[in-house]
Amino acid sequence: xxxxxxxxxxxxxxxxxxxxxxxxxxxxxxxxxxxxxxxxxxxxxxxxxxxxxxxxxxxxxxxxxxxxxxxxxxxxxxxxxxxxxxxxxxxxxxxxxxxxxxxxxxxxxxxxxxxxxxxxxxxxxxxxxxxxxxxxxxxxxxxxxxxxxxxxxxxxxxxxxxxxxxxxxxxxxxxxxxxxxxxxxxxxxxxxxxxxxxxxxxxxxxxxxxxxxxxxxxxxxxxxxxxxxxxxxxxxxxxxxxxxxxxxxxxxxxxxxxxx
Amino acid sequence: xxxxxxxxxxxxxxxxxxxxxxxxxxxxxxxxxxxxxxxxxxxxxxxxxxxxxxxxxxxxxxxxxxxxxxxxxxxxxxxxxxxxxxxxxxxxxxxxxxxxxxxxxxxxxxxxxxxxxxxxxxxxxxxxxxxxxxxxxxxxxxxxxxxxxxxxxxxxxxxxxxxxxxxxxxxxxxxxxxxxxxxxxxxxxxxxxxxxxxxxxxxxxxxxxxxxxxxxxxxxxxxxxxxxxxxxxxxxxxxxxxxxxxxxxxxxxxxxxxxxxxxxxxxxxxxxxxxxxxxxxxxxxxxxxxxxxxxxxxxxxxxxxxxxxxxxxxxxxxxxxxxxxx
Numbered sequence: 001x002x003x004x005x006x007x008x009x010x011x012x013x014x015x016x017x018x019x020x021x022x023x024x025x026x027x028x029x030x031x032x033x034x035x036x037x038x039x040x041x042x043x044x045x046x047x048x049x050x051x052x053x054x055x056x057x058x059x060x061x062x063x064x065x066x067x068x069x070x071x072x073x074x075x076x077x078x079x080x081x082x083x084x085x086x087x088x089x090x091x092x093x094x095x096x097x098x099x100x101x102x103x104x105x106x107x108x109x110x111x112x113x114x115x116x117x118x119x120x121x122x123x124x125x126x127x128x129x130x131x132x133x134x135x136x137x138x139x140x141x142x143x144x145x146x147x148x149x150x151x152x153x154x155x156x157x158x159x160x161x162x163x164x165x166x167x168x169x170x171x172x173x174x175x176x177x178x179x180x181x182x183x184x185x186x187x188x189x190x191x192x193x194x195x196x197x198x199x200x201x202x203x204x205x206x207x208x209x210x211x212x213x214x215x216x217x218x219x220x221x222x223x224x225x226x227x228x229x230x231x232x233x234x235x236x237x238x239x240x241x242x243x244x245x246x247x248x249x250x251x252x253x254x255x256x257x258x259x260x
Numbered sequence: 261x262x263x264x265x266x267x268x269x270x271x272x273x274x275x276x277x278x279x280x281x282x283x284x285x286x287x288x289x290x291x292x293x294x295x296x297x298x299x300x301x302x303x304x305x306x307x308x309x310x311x312x313x314x315x316x317x318x319x320x321x322x323x324x325x326x327x328x329x330x331x332x333x334x335x336x337x338x339x340x341x342x343x344x345x346x347x348x349x350x351x352x353x354x355x356x357x358x359x360x361x362x363x364x365x366x367x368x369x370x371x372x373x374x375x376x377x378x379x380x381x382x383x384x385x386x387x388x389x390x391x392x393x394x395x396x397x398x399x400x401x402x403x404x405x406x407x408x409x410x411x412x413x414x415x416x417x418x419x420x421x422x423x424x425x426x427x428x429x430x431x432x433x434x435x436x437x438x439x440x441x442x443x444x445x446x447x448x449x450x451x452x453x454x455x456x457x458x459x460x461x462x463x464x465x466x467x468x469x470x471x472x473x474x475x476x477x478x479x480x481x482x483x484x485x486x487x488x489x490x491x492x493x494x495x496x497x498x499x500x501x502x503x504x505x506x507x508x509x510x511x512x513x514x515x516x517x518x519x520x521x522x523x524x525x526x527x528x529x530x531x532x533x534x535x536x537x538x539x540x541x542x543x544x545x546x547x548x549x550x551x552x553x554x555x556x557x558x559x560x561x562x563x564x565x566x567x568x569x570x571x572x573x574x575x576x577x578x579x580x581x582x583x584x585x586x
Binding site: 002003006007010011013014017018088089090092093095096097098099100253256257258 | 271272326329330331332333347350351352354355357359361364366368369370371375376379382383384385411
């Protein structure tokens with residue numbers, strides 16, 4: 001863990017060599033989600049609510065998912081760029097160093113410019129919280145944190161799965177963006193508004209609903225029965241990461257036996 | 261130190277055929293051919309040796325290096341390096357080796373060299389004292405003092421290569437794998453790199469395995485070469501052994517006092533001739549060199565004599581030809 005921060009520090013120094021591009025990209029990342037959020041605003045302006053969900057409630061959902069996405073893009077960007085690492089042989093270098101492959105790949109890149117998006121989501125989050133007629137308690141705050149953390153885990157897991165595919169295909173697969181960008185787009189609304197099979201897929205396969213819809217019910221006091229279950233549902237995100245890491249190890253083994 | 265026995269590795273390579281139709285077909289169905297990259301390779305290397313590992317492109321050199329550095333898992337055979345099997349105990353094993361890939365950098369591109377060194381120290385968990393003494397030794401012998409604060413992207417290729425080599429030695433490895441360390445370097449940098457490799461081999465006893473296409477590297481550094489072609493081990497021995505086997509021809513350049521008519525010397529072929537200077541070729545299997553010289557001195561008044569052996573480059577080409585691998 002300490003070593004990871006040292007990786008981050010050296011990457012930060014590298015990034016600071018290109019200050020102008022850093023600021024422009026950060027500002028860009030700050031502004032882009034605003035247009036998405038404006039879309040959300042106009043949607044609710046017209047319809048007032050979607051299946052019983054209010055604008056502020058959806059805004060909270062939006063903020064949580066966008067925060068999780070930008071955090072995972074910060075930390076797990078190395079996996080997003082992994083195909084380049086395989087193509088130019090950088091991964092061989094990873095293998096001759098006495099450290100785990102996941103740590104080294106994660107440490108190979110850190111997307112500082114995503115801080116812009118993170119700040120934007122944070123502003124939306126604060127706005128939503130201040131407007132929601134919800135009585136905030138400590139467990140609810142914890143749940144909110146869990147939602148963000150575990151959303152980050154899920155996106156990271158998908159990035160890892162996508163990177164693992166590179167061991168077989170060499171080139172990165174755009175298909176996977178269905179689950180990263182697509183997942184982000186879907187999950188910025190409470191997943192209950194979609195068709196049943198979509199909700200099921202995003203609950204039991206990729207557990208996005210465990211980081212937005214289910215805990216959201218708890219926070220908004222809409223949860224039926226035992227609230228604790230809803231509160232702890234974000235932990236599914238951690239569970240999701242485990243098989244992803246396992247698949248990664250299989251990929252590394254495949255690479256080491258084929259060398260391509 | 262290194263014992264390799266019956267190493268073999270086969271790759272499945274997708275068949276590629278030309279033409280649009282074939283390319284479309286390949287999208288859906290691919291045919292694979294098995295390429296034997298290594299066939300029954302065996303050798304041992306003792307501590308402190310410098311071994312030149314050579315062969316034409318695609319001979320299996322980098323596959324062997326990848327197996328020895330723990331990147332690749334072979335299909336068959338055994339490999340024991342310092343008691344480790346590289347691909348089984350990867351993390352424990354790689355602490356003991358340094359690897360330089362001549363064509364790829366291991367340094368962080370945008371930051372000063374010393375920052376990369378410090379991160380490597382943390383990756384390898386090098387104790388502070390050991391790191392300090394290694395760094396000062398490397399800075400001194402590789403003359404890095406002036407460039408260590410410069411970002412890597414501003415370094416010349418020669419400067420960068422010196423930093424690459426230093427980077428792979430910070431954790432005091434016992435074995436150093438060098439994959440084409442002098443590729444693209446100018447003459448001065450090449451000589452500096454070679455001299456340094458010899459220094460660390462002699463002073464720190466580092467075992468060096470070197471792949472290269474530059475035979476001057478081999479001649480300057482390696483007393484032993486291992487030649488591989490098409491995945492097979494073809495020759496393992498000293499450069500002298502190659503010389504005595506293939507070096508049957510000497511070139512004799514003589515300079516003498518003016519003589520208008522051409523020379524005629526038994527046992528030698530005249531390559532070129534002028535009234536002051538002649539170049540003779542002598543096949544040492546057919547004629548004795550001293551006889552040729554005596555014969556020459558009878559005919560002209562010799563002022564200077566130079567005897568040249570065949571360049572090692574030519575000998576290797578002959579070796580390739582003999583095994584039909586070029």
